[in-house]
Amino acid sequence: MEIEKIKEFLGSYEGPRMKIMEICGSHTGAIHKNGIPKLLSENIELISGPGCPVCVTPSAYIDRLIEISKEEGRCVVSFGDLLRVPGSRGSLSEAMGKGGRVKMVYSPLDILKLAKGEPATEFVFAAIGFETTAPVYAILIDSLIRDNIKNVKILTAMKTMEMAVDYICSSGGGIDGFIAPGHVCVVAGAKEFEAAAEKYALPFVVSGFTGEDILKTLYLLVKNRGKGRVINAYGSVVTYDGNLAAQEMIDKYFERTDAVWRGIGELKGSGLALRTEYAGFDAGSRELVEDIKINRACACDKVIIGAMRPEECPLFKKVCSPMNPQGACMVSPEGTCNTHFAIEG
Numbered sequence: 001m002e003i004e005k006i007k008e009f010l011g012s013y014e015g016p017r018m019k020i021m022e023i024c025g026s027h028t029g030a031i032h033k034n035g036i037p038k039l040l041s042e043n044i045e046l047i048s049g050p051g052c053p054v055c056v057t058p059s060a061y062i063d064r065l066i067e068i069s070k071e072e073g074r075c076v077v078s079f080g081d082l083l084r085v086p087g088s089r090g091s092l093s094e095a096m097g098k099g100g101r102v103k104m105v106y107s108p109l110d111i112l113k114l115a116k117g118e119p120a121t122e123f124v125f126a127a128i129g130f131e132t133t134a135p136v137y138a139i140l141i142d143s144l145i146r147d148n149i150k151n152v153k154i155l156t157a158m159k160t161m162e163m164a165v166d167y168i169c170s171s172g173g174g175i176d177g178f179i180a181p182g183h184v185c186v187v188a189g190a191k192e193f194e195a196a197a198e199k200y201a202l203p204f205v206v207s208g209f210t211g212e213d214i215l216k217t218l219y220l221l222v223k224n225r226g227k228g229r230v231i232n233a234y235g236s237v238v239t240y241d242g243n244l245a246a247q248e249m250i251d252k253y254f255e256r257t258d259a260v261w262r263g264i265g266e267l268k269g270s271g272l273a274l275r276t277e278y279a280g281f282d283a284g285s286r287e288l289v290e291d292i293k294i295n296r297a298c299a300c301d302k303v304i305i306g307a308m309r310p311e312e313c314p315l316f317k318k319v320c321s322p323m324n325p326q327g328a329c330m331v332s333p334e335g336t337c338n339t340h341f342a343i344e345g
């Protein structure tokens, strides 16, 4: 169907109300950048999900990174968006201000140069992310073994989407369909969401990131309401099985483990941790289960499963802002509260 006809359909839709969740933070940004909510009938509601890796990282993980940054002879290496995420006792950027040693990089592989340049320092990479990022961490471990580099470890809080989506479907939030994350599916394949689609009789459409991609995805979701199926509308880069070479690399070094999601708690088999034979590269990831809010009124736990909109949180824009984040959802540009803050100006 032509895009203008799709717009007309979505704008005049009078069928049963549909609550559609976009799982991925990049989709949240693309939806608002393209003004998509304004094109939809009031019977189609869009809601954001747990697809921002920073937003689901528990406080104990940040607390441990802060401790490491202050330890003699150690240095934390991280992506920039993790630096301002609050733990229970402040953030990494605050730790830097108090003498903690933290370096920001754009790729995990940047740590190789740092490690070679300073052999007396132990560098610890803050390895967060979903299936999309996991292959790069596998390549990093591969490179450490190949180059016999001994002064790098990783602290993992990696997550996989499948069990989080199962949790959302089972928690009674009334979601009628999902915009499935295109980037995750490039690695994991469209099959990643098949089990949840069938179990909960819900449509999942794997989507690209342009405005047209998202409108077509919404059309497919509305048309397939109540049907438990996965439709791949991002066939230019996503296959049913995904990237098998990347999956093999992940399986070589990592195994599924139970993982704590910020605000949600522990989800069985939803994380990735280094296999026992590679435990020498682990900086103590498996003990990091505590999740303490810095502000008890923060509603990130509800926001990331789509049970509450950021605007409904009592702290939104009053106490909580990107300059003064009270919860992880306000920190990253992919976080739901941060995106909504940017839209409201």
Ligand code: SF4
Pocket: 295, 297, 298, 299, 300, 301, 303, 310, 313, 314, 315, 316, 317, 320, 321, 325, 326, 327, 328, 329, 330, 337
């Ligand atoms: S607005 Fe701030 S305090 Fe409220 S849920 Fe979002 S991050 Fe938490």
